[in-house]
Amino acid sequence: MSEAPAPATAEDAIAARVAALPWARLAEELDAQGVAPLGPLLTPEECAALVALYAEESRFRSRVVMARHGFGRGEYRYFANPLPPLVAALRRALYAPLAPIASRWEETAYPPTLDAFAARCHAAGQRRPTPLLLRYGPGDHNCLHQDLYGAVAFPLQAVVLLGAPGRDFTGGEFVLAEQRPRMQSRVEVVPLAQGEAAVFAVHRRPVRGTRGTYRVTMRHGVSRVRSGTRFTLGVIFHDAA
Numbered sequence: 298m299s300e301a302p303a304p305a306t307a308e309d310a311i312a313a314r315v316a317a318l319p320w321a322r323l324a325e326e327l328d329a330q331g332v333a334p335l336g337p338l339l340t341p342e343e344c345a346a347l348v349a350l351y352a353e354e355s356r357f358r359s360r361v362v363m364a365r366h367g368f369g370r371g372e373y374r375y376f377a378n379p380l381p382p383l384v385a386a387l388r389r390a391l392y393a394p395l396a397p398i399a400s401r402w403e404e405t406a407y408p409p410t411l412d413a414f415a416a417r418c419h420a421a422g423q424r425r426p427t428p429l430l431l432r433y434g435p436g437d438h439n440c441l442h443q444d445l446y447g448a449v450a451f452p453l454q455a456v457v458l459l460g461a462p463g464r465d466f467t468g469g470e471f472v473l474a475e476q477r478p479r480m481q482s483r484v485e486v487v488p489l490a491q492g493e494a495a496v497f498a499v500h501r502r503p504v505r506g507t508r509g510t511y512r513v514t515m516r517h518g519v520s521r522v523r524s525g526t527r528f529t530l531g532v533i534f535h536d537a538a
């Protein structure tokens with residue numbers, strides 16, 4: 298038999314897709330830029346199924362209207378446990394190859410599996426799940442921010458664009474800003490197509506300079522949506538207090 302067996306479940310399919318990514322090259326890109334586009338990760342059907350969940354209130358533990366908090370304009374909802382299988386699979390599969398990078402960056406040992414890291418979060422009182430769906434309409438945007446929810450933090454997170462730019466919405470670019478000590482800030486726009494993901498630094502990353510390694514501060518956000526509605530899935534690995 299020459300063909301690989303078909304994955305038994307949707308979770309297996311996600312795990313196989315994540316495992317097939319070029320992790321050595323992605324690690325180099327994360328080290329150099331603090332962000333790495335992963336390319337296509339979800340099918341248009343999987344994206345549509347996640348967008349459809351947005352209307353199902355019982356799936357979520359809380360809803361945030363961004364303007365009320367000065368976070369920008371738009372809305373997001375944190376999934377309740379149990380997470381949708383696709384989201385749980387993506388979170389678990391992405392954690393494993395990112396843990397060694399996170400350990401290097403923070404000079405500490407992150408556990409090799411998401412379950413073990415979740416246990417660490419829970420022991421610190423961070424028990425609420427953090428994966429979320431975000432929805433932006435015309436004029437909406439997400440101010441530069443860092444997704445930290447307690448003392449225990451994983452330094453990398455992922456985002457998946459669920460709609461098609463140009464068809465479902467215009468504008469709404471994902472952006473990162475890097476603040477270097479005693480220097481002006483640098484921005485990076487990360488173009489994504491429907492179903493494509495990017496991994497990026499949550500709050501800081503190490504940069505090798507001539508006098509050793511120093512840390513730069515990272516923030517991410519979304520530029521103004523010009524038309525249509527933009528949905529994303531955010532995958533944060535630490536749970537919230």
Ligand SMILES: O=C(O)CCC(=O)C(=O)O
Pocket residue numbers: 431439444455456471517518519529530531532
């Ligand atoms: O909507 C986006 O592209 C960014 C969402 C975000 O801030 C996040 O996933 O943490």
Ligand SMILES: [Fe+2]
Pocket residue numbers: 442443444517531
């Ligand atoms: Fe965020």
